[in-house]
Every structure is written in structure tokens, then in C-alpha cells.
Amino acid sequence: MPTAFSPSDAAPVAPQAAAGNGGAVVISVDAMGGDRGPAAVVAGIEKSADKNPEIRFIVHGPEAELRRLIGKRREIAARCDIRDAPGVVTMHDKPSQVIRSAQGTSMWSAIESVRQGEATVAVSCGNTGALMAMSMLRLRKLPGVARPAIAILWPSRNPSGFNVVLDVGADIRADSTDLLQYAMMGASYARNGLGLERPRVGLLNVGTEEHKGRSELKEAQELIAAAADSARFDYVGFVEGGDLMGDRVDVIVTDGFTGNIALKTGEGTAKLVGDFLKDAFANSIMSKFAALLAMTSLKRLQKRIDPRRVNGGVFLGLNGTVVKSHGSADATGVSAAIKLAFQLAKSGFQDRLAARVAQAAEQAATAAAPAPGPTGDNG
């Protein structure tokens, strides 16, 4: 994962188009790079357009192909602006190689729309590493952020149904100040995305006792605890793998290596149990009949654990918001990612996050000084 783009080459970035186009919210969509090709992405656009009449789309990919796919759907054709970008980033491309020939790809073009302020949020199903590398190159990191993070909503026992977990794979490393930054950004996301006034933040470790874990975690523990009050979150201390889906905390902070493995372990386990459940009900005529009777309940369960329903990792710490959809997303998954992008765009999340991060950077710099009182903003 590239981290070589220093803040000194920060490019000018246009103001956010929070509600341009006569009250509509504009989402920039990379139609290529997903495992199921542009047809699934366009079907996802149609699905979300149906539900959210306020969205307009800028769709990036080979023009002829997109015209053919979108032209068939008269309801969305009028709300989609097509941008020709013949190049495609594949799942197997190395981020460092992609960057050299990035211009002309649909991914680059999708990010460019956010950079130029014609769209508020970009959505892509493509290669995570390449998407992060291009996002960093074109959008630049927010001042004070050393490592951006990918945050996801994790199904949980909390009333909202979700916890915020970050980083799940932007960078395999994170030092104590990165983890502090993640705590600030994660709390901001929980406030805007889950509507929690004062989120509870925990730091992922192998045990809850203070003496456990690596040295950078003990350092981060102190930094986060010191920042909690002025950043209006509660720091609950170390949490364990079993708290990711629990109700002890709302935001769980970890490095991108651990977070990525935890995420894939959780997804894999849910899928395994779901498959075992299917096996169990296919076992006898009696159990098949029972499954029929319980259909409504089982469908509700399936919806609750369906990873497509909460599809979308949000890149935090950049001058612009990018939503990474699962590579294998179908129309339902793409539509969920677009919905998330739409909600974040509407809430003015990017501006609030930037304000919060600026505050964090300032605090980290004056960590020893007494903390200021509540700021009263909603970041």
C-alpha cells in the first residue's frame, strides 16, 4: 500500500459540491473493475436511483458500453452523465504499476470528478490498493493525517445495528499517532453515520488488561484517553475480537493488517454458519417443511447477516470521500454502497471530518497542554 505521497505535494482541491445541480446530490461511479463487470454496477445505479430520487450520477467507463447499458433504462438515462474512460484497473494490478498508467482509467476518472467538485463522493468496486493509491495521489491527505484509513460498518448488537471499525486495510502499519487519528475520524464517522452524540471508542488488543499488547498500543491508549473529552467521545480502553460485534463500544480502532484479517474472518464465519444452516434445513423432508414455515424469519435473518446490505468501506483522511464497494458486489451490493455515499454526501460529512481532523492534529501537537472545552460543532 503506497504511503509515499507526502503532504508537501498537496494539490488544490475544489470545494465540495455538497448539493449542486438544483438540490440533487451527485455521486461519481466507477462502472468498471468489479468482478461482475459494468452490468452489475449499472443495475445497482438503477436500484438506488429508484429509491433515492435526489441522486444524480456521473458514470465512468468505456462510453459505447455504458451507453448501451444505460440507454436500455430510460428512467436512469436522464440522471446519468457518462464520462468516457476506456482503461480498466483489474483486481490483479499492483497499485505501484497502476499509478504509472492511471490516467484514462475509469477509476482515475471517477476520483477526478470528486477532485474537481462536480461530485461529492466517488464509488468504486475496483482493486482496493489501486483505489487508495489514486485517491491519495489526486485528493491528497488532509493536513495532519499521515495514514488514511478504511472504515466499515460492522453488524453488531448495538441499537443502531452497527459498529464502526477502522482501519480495515488502507495500510498494514499504524503507529500510536495514526491510531489516535483513527479514533478521531472513527468517532466523527459514528456521529455522522450512526447519529451517536458521544460514541464509545475502544482499541483492539488481545486482552482488556492494561499490561497487554504491543508497545504502540499502550502509547496509543494514553493519547486516545487524553483526547477523548475535548473530541466528545468516551474512551473505554482495550477491547477484544469478541467486541467487534458487541455492544460495549461503537468505534473500534486497529491497524489495517489486523482489521483486514478480522473483517475477512468475520465474513467467512458468518458465511460458514449460514451454509451450515442451509445444510441443516436440507437434511430431511421434515426440516425442509420447517424451513418453508420459517421462511419469513429466515429471510429476516439472512438480511441481518447479508454482507451486501452494509457494503462500502469509506476512505477517511483525504480531501474528498471515496466509498470502496466489495469487488464481488451485485446490484444489491452496489446499490448499498451508493446509498452510503449518498448519506455521507447529504450529511456534509467531509467538511465535518476535515474540521475534526484539524482539531486532532492541533491536539496531538499540544498533547501536554490542558485540553480545550467542548467545541460545540458536530464533527
Next chain:
Amino acid sequence: MPTAFSPSDAAPVAPQAAAGNGGAVVISVDAMGGDRGPAAVVAGIEKSADKNPEIRFIVHGPEAELRRLIGKRREIAARCDIRDAPGVVTMHDKPSQVIRSAQGTSMWSAIESVRQGEATVAVSCGNTGALMAMSMLRLRKLPGVARPAIAILWPSRNPSGFNVVLDVGADIRADSTDLLQYAMMGASYARNGLGLERPRVGLLNVGTEEHKGRSELKEAQELIAAAADSARFDYVGFVEGGDLMGDRVDVIVTDGFTGNIALKTGEGTAKLVGDFLKDAFANSIMSKFAALLAMTSLKRLQKRIDPRRVNGGVFLGLNGTVVKSHGSADATGVSAAIKLAFQLAKSGFQDRLAARVAQAAEQAATAAAPAPGPTGDNG
């Protein structure tokens, strides 16, 4: 987690009592330190004694209490040898503190039985950190092992129903030679525990591409690939969190920090989905009726994902085998841990593992030299 016991103070260790006591296998059981107290442990002993007439037990704890609990059960009283050890290690004790006053605790006494060769394997529900610290202090590391590991059987899609995963929490660090050692020990465990002639080994990472991950993983990748043939396993390369429960590999190698978080994430997710399933069936009269009809299938499912069924982390890399049961284990859980201990004792696992580790140490030392052919042993 303590790693300060250097091999230079290695104590003499008695030969393994693989089948002493007239054909019986002797298991040393720490009756204290679990969340449910000695009653649950004694109930677990009874359960496993019932199923496996070959086992005899040495039970460690406060004598009066154990006499009272065991005396009630005539069937097991004759097969249990009670060792008075009034001290108890609690879940909240720090390993470094425990060590200072370890003598006289039931945990110490249980390990001592293995050290002196009167039992083949020790089982404890107590504090993992303290158990590992005492095991290292009394049993000593096998020559050539820098960091012992805890290996577990992870429910999977493989025909045996399980994968071997290590380290899940013995040490929060692991360098490339530790990871090589884990691969050797894990393959040996899969051969003896799961009956796999030539296990497939993978290294846990954030992606399967060769360029991904931390530098120690890239180094370990080369070491493990080079050792695979002479150690009679197949190295399949990097694997992801979703492979822990998959069928691409049989053995997954990782450091104890990542492994511990993955394990708790998997357990927590299975529990969450199980609870959601219960909710779904409690939802209406129709679904409750359906649950009744599907009872047999649902019970089969529950058994398949029940963490008690595969209870027991095995400490690998010491002069003696120790099985760590879940702290919250009930009679079923304790019985599963004893069954695992019994299987390992019967298979002569400890001697085979020691032979395999010695070979690994030799190979690591001559990594550049051509590898020897198959050894023909069953380690």
C-alpha cells in the same frame, strides 16, 4: 506474555509416561482457575471418564474440596489421584506476578505431574498467560524453539471438519524463523491430530499476492516454502482471513496477536449469528412451530458450531504437552479438552513433535544447503 526464560536454564525432564499405569493414559488436570470452579471440572472428568475407560487422572486443587466433589462420584473416585494444592491462579493475575508465588498452586502442580513423567498431558482452564509462563518455566522450550505457540482446531469446510491454526495467543510477536517453526509444528499437529499425511500449510496475510504484507511475512514465506518438501507438507502461499474456515489449507500460520484477534472474532461472529437465528425463530407462532419441526436439524447445526466441542488450545514447542481449555468451559467443554489431551497422549504426539522440531532447527541452520530427502518418520 513472558519470553524471558532462556534455554540455558533448561531443567532435566523425565521421559514421557506415554502409557504408564498398566496401559492406561494418565492426564493431569488442574481443577481450579476456571470461571465455573472445580465442580464443572470434576463433572467434565466424569463425562470423559465415562467415554474413555483407558484414562486415569491426577487432579490438582485444595484436597478437602476435591475429596468432597470426587467422593460423590464412585465411578471416577477409583480412577482419580488427588494432589493437594491450596493456591489458585485467578484470571486477573498478571503472569509475571503469578510466577513469583506459583509453587503451591493447582496450576503449578498440574504441570509438575507432566514434568515428572507421571502424566503425559496437563489440562487447565486457568489464566492463559500464567499457564504458558509456568509451562515454559517448568517444562522448558524444546531445543531450537524461540517462541512456543498455542494451536487450536478451527471448524472448517475440510473433510475432517477442522483446520489447525497457530499461534492464537502464546506470544504477541513472531519473526520469520518463529513462523517457520509454527509451520513445522502445525504440520506435525495436523498429521497426528487430523490424520493428514501431507498437510497443506498457508501463511495468514491481507492478500494472496506475493507483494502483500509485512516484511517478516515475505521472509517467512521463503523459509517455509524451502522447508516444505523435506518436512512433508505442501506450502500453498499466503492465505486470508476467509481461509481460516475454508478448504484451501489445513494449517494456517500467524503471529499470536493476529491469531488471537481472529479467533475471538470468529467465535463472536458465530455466537452473533446463532443469537440472530434464535431471535428469528422466536419471532412468530409460525416460526416457533417451524423451530420445533426443525429441532433435530437445528441441534445438528448447534453441535457443528458449538465452541465447546473443539475446546482446547495445545501448547506446542515445550518438553511436554499442555492443553488450555476455555476459562468458561462447562462439563462438556472440559470433557472435550480432556479428550483432546487423551488423543494426543495416545498418539505419542510429544515425541514426534520433538523430533520434527529438531529437524526444523537443523534445517533453519543449514537453510542454504540442499534439503535432505523424506525422513520416513511420522512427526
